[in-house]
């Protein structure tokens with residue numbers, strides 16, 4: 001009680017507005033994280049309280065691109081200690097939770113060659129093989145039952161995890177064609193992570209140090225499969241072993257394979273999920289918006305079908321890069337339904353004497369010890385930067401659209417920015433562009449008939465639903481985004497799918 005009164009009346013952040021319960025306790029944000037609508041709550045709070053909101057006793061969330069730059073491109077700011085909840089043992093850090101900036105830099109340097117343009121180009125044929133399997137499975141579903149509703153969340157989750165399985169370990173998870181490994185796409189651990197990230201105190205307790213809790217969250221099946229994938233990779237020899245170096249905490253290869261496997265397991269878990277959950281959200285949301293916005297669908301289809309002469313031409317290069325409308329559809333989807341929709345909490349680093357210089361964020365002097373962040377969903381729906389923010393309008397990202405409202409681009413940050421921004425951004429655009437182009441080359445699609453067709457639409461009883469969200473794809477904030485649907489009906493373009501009919505594999 002006394003603590004709550006202190007936080008409301010005497011705390012150094014007392015002048016910042018916010019819900020009373022949020023100003024008194026972190027449980028406020030944890031509650032909405034538990035409900036999976038914290039992103040909507042943050043957006044509502046900005047509408048009610050303005051561009052700076054106190055979302056916890058010690059936390060301020062901003063809604064401006066100045067704040068975005070001041071926080072995420074600031075060398076004196078690092079991740080909040082709350083990220084330590086994802087640590088798996090004392091002293092063991094991964095790329096995601098390396099709070100120390102020097103350690104993070106070292107790890108990032110090691111990962112660099114794995115995701116640079118050259119290695120992504122080398123990987124492209126494997127990626128295209130997986131996309132072709134996706135296309136064949138769609139075709140197979142159409143042949144079994146014409147216009148059958150197909151749940152795109154499932155299909156994209158399988159596809160993107162299969163791609164990451166090959167990318168990280170050269171391992172065939174085969175989620176697209178076999179049911180055996182499909183437990184790998186469980187979002188439960190991310191849900192618990194997001195709740196824990198709202199409770200900074202857990203960063204000190206480090207819940208995930210408790211082995212049994214970790215097993216409970218990820219399940220032994222998941223852990224065993226990962227172990228198999230790592231062993232499989234190690235069996236390929238010393239060169240490959242060194243290529244996994246970027247995933248070790250010690251930044252060296254352990255002599256003992258068991259320790260080595262343990263070291264890379266948590267980094268691998270993060271990487272598999274970082275590169276697949278996000279992609280699945282992006283693609284599911286885009287197909288949702290295309291199925292509801294006929295003009296965009298028609299324009300994009302014309303662009304893709306006019307850009308290539310045959311399917312084998314659909315690969316990275318100038319033709320794909322010149323599909324500007326495709327790029328703007330991809331960006332508009334990331335804006336409306338960011339795959340990481342929440343607030344990435346940051347904190348000022350103490351200098352060598354344990355002191356911190358005054359920190360200024362968007363003109364505000366921030367007391368030391370305060371955690372700060374920008375909520376990506378709110379920023380992307382800020383009317384100042386994106387007029388009619390709930391309308392899917394890819395044109396706003398085209399060159400002439402940008403000239404009309406240049407400010408928009410500065411308020412667009414689905415991959416975050418700065419030293420901790422997404423390292424997989426180029427690969428993500430490449431993968432998404434190929435998947436969309438290939439699908440539209442071979443198929444026409446539309447929203448499925450009946451109640452199945454509604455899957456993925458905003459439910460009016462959800463918190464934060466207002467009339468303007470009616471055309472939005474429903475995501476649930478679990479650090480990444482959980483979602484379901486859309487269900488679509490596909491029509492193969494007969495002259496084009498003939499070449500695919502051979503080699504269709506049966507789906508379970």
Ligand code: HEM
Pocket residue numbers: 095096108115271274275276278279282338339340344414415416419420421422423424425427428
């Ligand atoms: C739609 C696709 C994607 C989106 C929206 C996205 C978004 C993000 C965001 C917002 C972060 C910062 C997280 C934080 O500060 O806590 C991040 C980090 C990261 N992402 Fe992505 N990501 C995507 C795809 C990918 C892919 C395909 C890969 C792998 C190839 C990847 C690998 C990573 C890694 C390794 C980090 C950690 C970087 C670091 O801490 O230095 N991401 N991503």
